[in-house]
Amino acid sequence: MKKIIFLFSVFVFGLGISANAAWYEGRPNSFAPLVKKVKAAVVNISTTKKVKRPANRFPRSPFGEMDPFEEFRKFFENQVPREEEQHSLGTGFIINKDGDILTNNHVVGEADEILVKLFDGRKFKASVVGRDERSDMAVIKIKSKEDLPFATLGNSDLMEPGDWVVAVGNPFGFEQTVTVGVVSAKGRVIQDSRSPFAKFIQTDASINPGNSGGPLFNAGGEVIGINTMIYGMGTGIGFAIPINLAKEAVPQLISKGSVTRGWLGVQIQQMTPELAESYGLKQEQGALIGGVLPGSPADQSGLKRGDIVLEYDGKKVEEPFDLSAYVASSAVGKTIKLKVLRQGKEQTIEAKVGKRPEEGAIREEKPQTPKEQATSDALGLSVRDITPEDAKKLNLPSTHTGVIVDQVQPGSSAEDHDVREGDLLLEINGVGINSAEDYVREAKKLSKGSLARLLIGRGSMTIYVAFRI
Structure with missing residues (x-):
């Protein structure tokens, strides 16, 4: 028996040596051949940016206006701002024989002058062909009489x-x-x-x-x-x-010269363990839709708040970032298929990708509401009905119904999960809250250890928050 164990140990040990030997033999002895092959396509980039600085300031005379040189001091201080040059360095690589070079936008984006130095020492002035701040990429170009090496x-x-x-x-x-x-x-x-x-x-x-x-x-x-x-x-x-x-x-x-990105018009958020449990999911997956912008491609396709996007055109959505990236890289006008979970059932929805609006076109505002004394409940919240004055301050229709969070009890689960004073409370566990009476009724159904999923309105966004009481 001992002999068998010994032989088995030697066999396993031998496998380990064999695996290590295979790795050792497969490793590169040197990267020099690779570097010789690629280095001609790599370029050095130096940039110059002209900036204006305030004119030099001189110390005031202790004699004030009585000093005969005071007028000279004022004269020189009021001169036009001086101009200085800022220099920075970066890298890029040639991507075609015509001299297009890919680099970061933050390397060349604000430059007034761009100088490119090739591996063989030749220098060229470069111009910006296109740049995109949101991907931090830019393409610059140099002109050469002969074809250039490229990566x-x-x-x-x-x-x-x-x-x-x-x-x-x-x-x-x-x-x-x-x-x-x-x-x-x-x-x-x-x-x-x-x-x-x-x-x-x-x-x-x-x-x-x-x-x-x-x-x-x-x-x-x-x-x-x-x-x-x-x-x-x-x-x-x-x-x-x-x-x-x-x-x-x-x-x-x-x-x-720029990048056009796709857009659906949904507000999405990360699934938390509590949110996943409230929707009956075994794991935190997908992108939860917290809001759908009126008139957006998502709205027109029938996507709804509370839907969980599981797949985008056959690609799995593990987290909200995936959905954002997939949509952004989609061609405007393309029809895509979304697999969503709605009220516990999977369904497929087709949507036509729109063009992403300019930055700042959709902005978030934080509502300001007055504070009043009230008593917190099991949720750790005190709320009140929305008044016409509230609706006006929050840019809501005068007929809008619902409740405002007046106070959040310190140390409560609601506070721990970032429910804030001034939030609009729209739903509790999928039930719409249109009045303080509705809120009291639904809150009474909850007790210590209960799972609560709240739909919150905050500025221009709606978000889901889930926690145990």
């Missing part, structure tokens, strides 16, 4: 954590710097990033200021990302925009 764009969807990657760029002005690492993670959503529709590739290949806009290559020498940001200095955490997102935007940037 091959790969498929970022094929990359997996652990795959080798190579970054080539201009960090701190050190030209053609090569760093190597792996894909640390995929699908990173970075809040408040310059590219809100991107799920970033995370890498430990060293990225520093000046690398922005540069390529992230796979082991085959194809660009799979645009190096864009870092998480602190020296952390080994960098992020790149997936090249598949760029491949969707670049044709529009070249042809018309």
